[in-house]
Amino acid sequence: MKSNILDAIGIGSIDPAFFLIGLIVLVIVLFIINIVTACKIKSLRRRYDTFMNGKNAESMENVIVERFDQLDKIAKILKIQQEELSDLKENMNITYQKTGIVKYDAFSEMGGKLSFALAMLDKNNSGYVVNAMHSREGCYTYIKEIIKGEAYIQLGDEEKQAVEMAMNSDNYMVQQGD
Numbered sequence: 001m002k003s004n005i006l007d008a009i010g011i012g013s014i015d016p017a018f019f020l021i022g023l024i025v026l027v028i029v030l031f032i033i034n035i036v037t038a039c040k041i042k043s044l045r046r047r048y049d050t051f052m053n054g055k056n057a058e059s060m061e062n063v064i065v066e067r068f069d070q071l072d073k074i075a076k077i078l079k080i081q082q083e084e085l086s087d088l089k090e091n092m093n094i095t096y097q098k099t100g101i102v103k104y105d106a107f108s109e110m111g112g113k114l115s116f117a118l119a120m121l122d123k124n125n126s127g128y129v130v131n132a133m134h135s136r137e138g139c140y141t142y143i144k145e146i147i148k149g150e151a152y153i154q155l156g157d158e159e160k161q162a163v164e165m166a167m168n169s170d171n172y173m174v175q176q177g178d
Contacts, residue, residue: 096120096127100165102158106133119162125149127166129159 011019052060098121106115114134121127129151131142144153149167151159 093123096122098122098125098127098166098169100162100167100169102162102165104158107135115158117156117158117162119146119159119166121146121149121163121166125167129155129163131156131159 098119100119102117103113104115104117105113115132117129117131119127119129126147126149127145129144129146131144133140133142144151144155144159146163149163151163155163
């Protein structure tokens, strides 16, 4: 079949039936796209109506202002918490956080390893070492200051061991002779 219209637009060699079938397929595809788009618009309109239900511009403005006020309060709380955290970190530098303890038998006749040397140090390895020596006559306790890992009074072997343990902070308690 010969068509003057198809010849005029330059596709006269195509059978008009194929051209008509192509147009029908195109119309069906466009119809389906139109239905999908209408469903999406209906869903969006439903969500919009739910969001705007009972609200006018003034009530929406109040909601937005309320949210900004809440954000301001949260920012203030966050600032306070950051300051408190900074204070806590600063305090942690001066608290005793490293310990080392060595139990030993100060006098061989006693037994039971009732004597001990306890070192307590801060982050900078400053603090003290307590030495409690137990004997038959009583218990004698000595304390020596540690500054940056150094003692200005001579330390006994157990005290040195306790200070080293605290500075390394790996071990908790060691009994001498074990």
